[in-house]
Amino acid sequence: MEYLTAAEIAQKWGISARRVTLLCNEGRIEGAEKKGLMWLIPKDASKPTDPRKLRKLDNQKN
Numbered sequence: 001m002e003y004l005t006a007a008e009i010a011q012k013w014g015i016s017a018r019r020v021t022l023l024c025n026e027g028r029i030e031g032a033e034k035k036g037l038m039w040l041i042p043k044d045a046s047k048p049t050d051p052r053k054l055r056k057l058d059n060q061k062n
Contacts, residue, residue: 003033003040013047023048 010017031042
């Protein structure tokens, strides 16, 4: 399996590397592994949905 760093995934997904690290710490990226101080994320991992956006949509419907 091929892995990418948090910075590489951040660029691929269009978010910050810090946000990717937080998602990894929360266990929201399947297959992510921590090696020392670096997160390794499977190249084919999918970007988790942002629950903040879901709440905003729900509030707009009401």
